Each structure stands twice: as structure tokens, then as C-alpha cells.
Amino acid sequence: MNAGIVDSVRTGKGAQRHPIATEADVVHARQAVRTLAVTAKLSLIDQTKMVTAASELARNTLVYGGGGSMTIEVVENGPRRGVRAVFTDAGPGIADVDIAMTDGWTSGSGLGLGLSGSRRLVDDFVIESTLGVGTTVCVVKWSR
């Protein structure tokens, strides 16, 4: 995992870990991210973008990663607050991350917008994947 983004921010509040094993967990994940985004005082549009990105990534974790977890927390970087969400699974991993990040490319039956779209919706986006080991995606959305 890229140490820069994950460690450079000081954690503002305790991290919450949510399992992603069922479709209900994906719905629950959206709600949890929404709550935290409100706490971090993100604008409504930024909340919506972050929750939408979380929905995409949580679904990826479930559908492609075979299940995993989401860890979210409020983070601070100087005067700014933000919401950080880390999605991790022990699935098959992504063979070619660059290709996976292009619009329209899907290894399944999706639209191919989950990874590339999420990246556009958030401010900081880091993805690490190893074949046969798993995938971790870390995103941060900052308040303006």
C-alpha cells in the first residue's frame, strides 16, 4: 500500500470496520459512509459523490473480491477534514490495474465504471492489488 496517502493524514476519529459479505452489507456501507461524511461536514454534493464511490467499491469488493471489509474514518490534514474509506479483500486480485481503471472495461458483467468512476468522484485514490492475494482500494474525500 502506498504509505504516503494512508499515513500522511492524522486520524480524527476512531476507525469503523464494516464487513462486506452480502448485498445488505453494501447498503449498510453506503449509510455508514453517509453518516461519517455528514460528520466531516462535506457538502451535500461531496457527500453524494463519496457515498456513490463507496457503493461502487463495496460492490467490487463483494462481487469481484469475494467479500472483504470496508474501514472508514474521519481524517484531518491541517485545517481540512475528510472521510477516508479503505476497501480490502482477499480475492483473486487484478492482473492489470491500468486496464481495470479504464472506463468501460469489465472482467464481469458490469458497466466498467466502478473503479474509474470512483476515482473521478473522490480526491485521493490509491489501489494496490496482487494476483492470488487480494486487492485494497483507499479513497479520501476532503471537505472544501
Add this chain to the structure above:
Amino acid sequence: MMEHIPILKIGNLLLVSIQVDLHDKLALTLQDDLSEQIVATGARGVLIDISTLEIVDSFIGRMLSTIASLSRILDAETVVVGMRPAVAVTLVELGLSMPSVRTALTVEQGLALLGAEVKVAWENGVAGENGEETGLDDGSAPGRDVVGGAGGPKTTRSSSSRAVGPCPGDADVLPSGGAPAAGREVPG
């Protein structure tokens, strides 16, 4: 027990108002239910109210596109109404275009787009001339209950009373077999 989102039939339209958190399986169930209902009822239009959806992600977006395409194949049109501004902004940034999905701001505009047989008429929330809501039995002559009609008292009809059955003089309104129309847009 499998969950289903209720589908209301109003004339030759099907109305769906999504009021719950939409998980993937429920979205797919709605897709299947709608295509079944379009065929079973011969509906010519489908109106989907998404005003309570706080997000539309790529899965839900694709569900809406699929429903629109399915409807078209089954000779019906689909209109999605009530999309929240933040949702619209996010959809554009997500890169999700839904080419076959028509949208409208409100249920009324959506119905107008669908060329609805259902007539909804009001004036700024004020009902009839007396200030009270006039219904089917207001004594006005049959067929005169049109907004802006020349002369005669203006009749206000809420969409909920409309769905109960055909009105005198309105032979083109098909009786609805279902519950009254969703009340969100009904004037107070």
C-alpha cells in the same frame, strides 16, 4: 420471502416510487416485475419516481437504462422523475450516461411526457371557487372539469380521486385497478 417494490397501475401507465434502500437483488427484481407487468397490463408508459434515492450508482443507473430499453421493446415509454441535483451531478462525473432514459422533474411533468390519460388539474393549491376541494360530485356538468375552461366554476381534482374510477364525462380515463396514485404531488 422475496421483497418486491410495489407497482401501481393508473390507466395505461405503471407507476413505481422507490421508497427503500435499493440493494442489487431488489433492483433486479424490480426490473423483472416491471417487464412482466408491462406485458400483463399492456401498459404504454412507465413512470419511476427516484426522489428518495440519495445516490444512483452504476448498478442502479444500469437498472434504469435496462428498464427503459425493456419497455421500449415492449412498446412502452419510461420516464424517470425526481432525480436529486446531487445525484445528477454525480452521475455526470461518474461517466454514466443513460441514453434511453427520459427524465422529468416532477410526477406531473413525467405524466405529461408520457401523454397520460390521467388529468391532473389544480391552481396553486386552491381547490374550487369555494376554496374547498371539489370532487367528482360537485354538481358541475360532466366534462367541464378542465383547468382554464371558459366560464363555469373551475374544478380541482386530486390525482388520488382520479384513480378511483372513471368520471362522468371522462370516457377516455381508464379505471385503475390499483390503489390511488402516489400522493407526493397532490396539492394540499
